[in-house]
Amino acid sequence: MKVWASLSWRVWVLPLLLLGCAAEPGPKGYQSPGKPRPPVALRLSGAPRMQAGVPVRLQLELTLPPGAESHSIEFDHSPALQVTGIALGTGGRLEAAVMPMIDGPRVLAGFVTFRLGGTLQGSPFRLRLPVGQGMAPATASIPAPAGVLRQDSVDGTVMSLTAETTSR
Amino acid sequence: MTLRLSSALLAAGLLTACGGGGGGSEAGGGGSGGGTPPPTQVTVSGTISFDKPTVRPDNTLDLNQTERLPVRGATVEVLRGSDGSLLATVVTDGSGHYSATVSNTPLRIRAKAQLLKTGSGGYDLEVRDNTAGNALYALDSSQVTPSGASLRVDLNAPTGWGGVGYTGQRAAAPFAILDMLWRARELLQQAEPGLVMPPLDVFWAPGNNGADCEGRPNPVSGDLGTTFYVGGSGLAATGACPATPPGIYVLGDASGDASDDADEFDPSVIAHEFGHYVQDRLGRDDSMGGPHALDHRLEPAIAFSEGWGNAFQGFVLNSPWYRDTFRTGGTAAFAFNIENDSQPFTSLVETGFYSEASVQEVFWDVYDGAGEAGDAIDLGYAAIHAVMRGAIVETPALTSIFPFAEGLAVGHPSQASALRQRLLAEGIDGIGDFAENQTLPIAPDLLPVFQTLTTGVPVPTVSTDRYSDGDSFFASYNRLGARRYFRIDLPNGGNLDLSAQGPVGSDPDFLLYRQGVQQCANFASPCSGLDDSVADGLETASYTGLAPGTYLLEVAECSNLGELCRPGPPLGDTVMTVRMDLR
Numbered sequence: 096m097k098v099w100a101s102l103s104w105r106v107w108v109l110p111l112l113l114l115g116c117a118a119e120p121g122p123k124g125y126q127s128p129g130k131p132r133p134p135v136a137l138r139l140s141g142a143p144r145m146q147a148g149v150p151v152r153l154q155l156e157l158t159l160p161p162g163a164e165s166h167s168i169e170f171d172h173s174p175a176l177q178v179t180g181i182a183l184g185t186g187g188r189l190e191a192a193v194m195p196m197i198d199g200p201r202v203l204a205g206f207v208t209f210r211l212g213g214t215l216q217g218s219p220f221r222l223r224l225p226v227g228q229g230m231a232p233a234t235a236s237i238p239a240p241a242g243v244l245r246q247d248s249v250d251g252t253v254m255s256l257t258a259e260t261t262s263r
Numbered sequence: 264m265t266l267r268l269s270s271a272l273l274a275a276g277l278l279t280a281c282g283g284g285g286g287g288s289e290a291g292g293g294g295s296g297g298g299t300p301p302p303t304q305v306t307v308s309g310t311i312s313f314d315k316p317t318v319r320p321d322n323t324l325d326l327n328q329t330e331r332l333p334v335r336g337a338t339v340e341v342l343r344g345s346d347g348s349l350l351a352t353v354v355t356d357g358s359g360h361y362s363a364t365v366s367n368t369p370l371r372i373r374a375k376a377q378l379l380k381t382g383s384g385g386y387d388l389e390v391r392d393n394t395a396g397n398a399l400y401a402l403d404s405s406q407v408t409p410s411g412a413s414l415r416v417d418l419n420a421p422t423g424w425g426g427v428g429y430t431g432q433r434a435a436a437p438f439a440i441l442d443m444l445w446r447a448r449e450l451l452q453q454a455e456p457g458l459v460m461p462p463l464d465v466f467w468a469p470g471n472n473g474a475d476c477e478g479r480p481n482p483v484s485g486d487l488g489t490t491f492y493v494g495g496s497g498l499a500a501t502g503a504c505p506a507t508p509p510g511i512y513v514l515g516d517a518s519g520d521a522s523d524d525a526d527e528f529d530p531s532v533i534a535h536e537f538g539h540y541v542q543d544r545l546g547r548d549d550s551m552g553g554p555h556a557l558d559h560r561l562e563p564a565i566a567f568s569e570g571w572g573n574a575f576q577g578f579v580l581n582s583p584w585y586r587d588t589f590r591t592g593g594t595a596a597f598a599f600n601i602e603n604d605s606q607p608f609t610s611l612v613e614t615g616f617y618s619e620a621s622v623q624e625v626f627w628d629v630y631d632g633a634g635e636a637g638d639a640i641d642l643g644y645a646a647i648h649a650v651m652r653g654a655i656v657e658t659p660a661l662t663s664i665f666p667f668a669e670g671l672a673v674g675h676p677s678q679a680s681a682l683r684q685r686l687l688a689e690g691i692d693g694i695g696d697f698a699e700n701q702t703l704p705i706a707p708d709l710l711p712v713f714q715t716l717t718t719g720v721p722v723p724t725v726s727t728d729r730y731s732d733g734d735s736f737f738a739s740y741n742r743l744g745a746r747r748y749f750r751i752d753l754p755n756g757g758n759l760d761l762s763a764q765g766p767v768g769s770d771p772d773f774l775l776y777r778q779g780v781q782q783c784a785n786f787a788s789p790c791s792g793l794d795d796s797v798a799d800g801l802e803t804a805s806y807t808g809l810a811p812g813t814y815l816l817e818v819a820e821c822s823n824l825g826e827l828c829r830p831g832p833p834l835g836d837t838v839m840t841v842r843m844d845l846r
Contacts, residue, residue, distance in 0.1 A: 127539040128552040128565070128741075129489035130532045130587060131573060133597040134611055160558075161610045169521040202474065204522040208595060212607025215321055217595035219522040221473055253375070254391075254398040256434035258418035260372075262309075262407040 133218035134160050135207055140188075145226045147198045150179070153224075157187040163209040170205035176224065178203070198227025301367055305409040307341055308362035311355050311374040311402065313420040313438035316528055316593065322586045324528055324593030326424040333359025334420070334438050335445045338377045344369030344406040369408040372416045376400035376437040378444055384452055386460040388444045390437040393466035393482040393512065400437035428591060429517055433469055436527035440465055440513060443533045447579045451541065454648035461544045464510035467527055472516035476504035480512060490514050490526045492539040511536045517591040524589050531576045531585045538575030542568060542662075546651040549662040549779050553741035557599070557620045558611040560730040560743040563663035563712065570622025570664075571651075577601055577623075578630055578644050601627050614690050616664050616701065616712070617743040621689040625664065628685055629671065637688050639681035646675060659778060659813035660696040660713060661748065669695050697750055709744045714841075716749045716816065721842040724749075726820040728833035738825035738833045745823040749816040751775075751843060756811040758846040761792065763818050765800040765839040770821040770829060772802060773841075777814050782806060795829075805846075816841070
């Protein structure tokens with residue numbers, strides 16, 4: 096069974112996450128894969144079974160550019176997936192103790208910092224982690240920013256931003 | 264954020280009240296004495312500016328040290344204070360200055376995040392909020408009341424930075440993006456005066472973040488995944504994910520998480536994506552997208568597209584450095600130098616026609632002056648622009664470094680030798696659009712880059728997954744050697760039968776292109792080369808009424824293209840026999 100049989104290799108697009116993605120809806124459409132990303136990868140070793148309320152230790156593997164001198168890793172705070180501890184191992188391996196709080200697709204996100212050629216470099220990461228049996232679609236979203244929407248007399252709505260105004 | 268913005272708007276309201284409280288023009292006029300009637304017209308002028316953080320030596324941002332820059336080329340409206348009706352529309356000059364003569368009445372000034380010109384040399388570049396109905400960003404003054412025949416009103420868009428985090432409206436952000444658009448437009452139209460640029464919307468919002476919607480962007484919620492460009496008619500809605508209109512989408516996440524990523528003050532990122540717009544809308548881009556990095560061995564079209572994007576940002580900013588900052592306030596960075604072998608990532612970058620790093624280095628050396636070791640080329644952007652608008656569009660092969668080099672050499676024969684030497688230094692020794700005589704020491708079985716099909720003669724080829732870096736989802740979707748290419752010359756056009764025979768259990772697929780345009784309408788039988796052919800390993804297709812010309816056939820073992828083509832592990836090296844027959 097071919098999943099994308101009706102789509103051209105050049106005519107789809109998709110996943111990004113860590114990556115950024117590409118897609119193309121029409122004969123001349125094109126979606127860029129996203130901005131260039133640092134050559135850093137964080138991968139999950141194995142396939143741990145995760146359930147809400149059950150703590151789990153995730154084995155992770157961090158790949159940095161050759162010659163990277165040092166690194167640190169920091170995780171986002173998430174009420175749905177709490178990171179309770181991190182242990183750095185050797186060879187890019189690390190262990191993260193996490194407590195999934197709610198079943199559903201979760202993301203372990205954070206930031207990696209490393210030093211290369213005397214410069215400090217960094218990269219955000221996002222790792223998908225399914226939690227529990229029921230894989231409800233992710234509902235998390237960031238609310239639209241507040242602001243004043245006004246009808247513009249020329250070409251539709253505008254998002255009004257307040258200027259520092261000086262008049263004389 | 265809601266509370267912060269509300270506070271800012273409350274402050275604005277107070278300012279407006281104070282401005283209006285200065286009295287109407289009648290009251291002001293009455294106070295001047297002498298019985299001179301107030302002027303019926305007033306000339307209002309001033310400058311529009313925005314605050315931009317400075318860049319530290321370590322490539323991070325310093326939002327506590329900003330510089331005030333002009334908003335150039337933006338649409339400015341003079342609005343009647345009482346009802347917001349339009350009194351005049353003008354455009355800021357290169358210093359951010361504007362001037363308009365209008366009726367003497369209390370008024371407001373509105374600067375739109377818009378570069379707009381019609382006719383020859385026309386353009387329509389706008390910055391909009393994808394999380395608020397795609398509203399156009401506009402910077403509004405408080406209301407002011409003229410007290411004479413002239414009035415100066417200066418507007419500035421502040422960053423909203425409060426010292427350790429954002430505490431106010433991030434008004435500078437859309438205008439920082441607009442400034443990059445202005446610079447890119449200048450570059451293009453200096454290279455090609457009179458160039459009419461297709462409209463482009465750039466979408467930014469403080470809520471644009473790195474999450475996604477089932478692997479796709481959700482512009483309504485701001486879950487973008489990353490900063491990206493999408494052309495054509497955008498992305499259609501699927502499942503829970505709404506449609507994505509075409510444009511450039513820019514991250515703005517500064518919510519305080521470790522993974523925060525905002526790109527409004529990363530001109531390299533905006534210009535890179537603008538480069539994709541240029542290649543897509545003003546040239547031609549055969550890239551299939553997918554994840555890529557400096558250390559990947561890529562399919563030639565995506566290597567070219569991404570190398571172009573990295574180089575184009577350098578042209579716009581006139582700097583070989585690519586910089587991208589992360590975390591709230593831009594306190595961390597990813598940066599590399601395209602002039603100097605992608606320093607500091609020199610040890611990992613790939614070299615060859617399949618490397619975005621090699622492509623961007625060649626572009627940069629064509630752009631910058633000669634005189635460095637190994638770089639005797641000095642042509643500037645205009646020469647590059649001409650090839651991107653000409654030879655790249657017209658090539659019967661792929662949009663890759665090969666037709667670029669060929670087009671540049673043909674247009675500038677005096678520098679052809681220097682260009683050839685520079686390409687050889689990157690391991691690019693193929694000649695012409697179809698890379699004749701290209702060598703590939705790492706994988707001679709993947710040569711020639713473009714094989715040739717003639718009627719009735721079967722040609723063996725191999726599709727591989729050897730450069731996938733273990734990415735189980737994408738596999739070799741955009742990697743070197745997964746897709747193999749064949750040149751087909753049909754001087755008289757005609758009807759064509761194509762076949763690709765692999766071993767039983769393989770799934771050969773193919774697509775036929777002419778100058779980048781896929782030739783099978785709706786990928787429907789009998790011309791579809793995308794059928795499931797695992798049972799016998801044979802894929803066939805028939806085309807009728809093909810026009811005279813040179814065609815490009817793309818052949819791959821489907822599983823090597825990852826789960827976007829078919830689930831399951833890639834087969835890896837798969838030998839197929841490809842054949843064409845004219846009917």
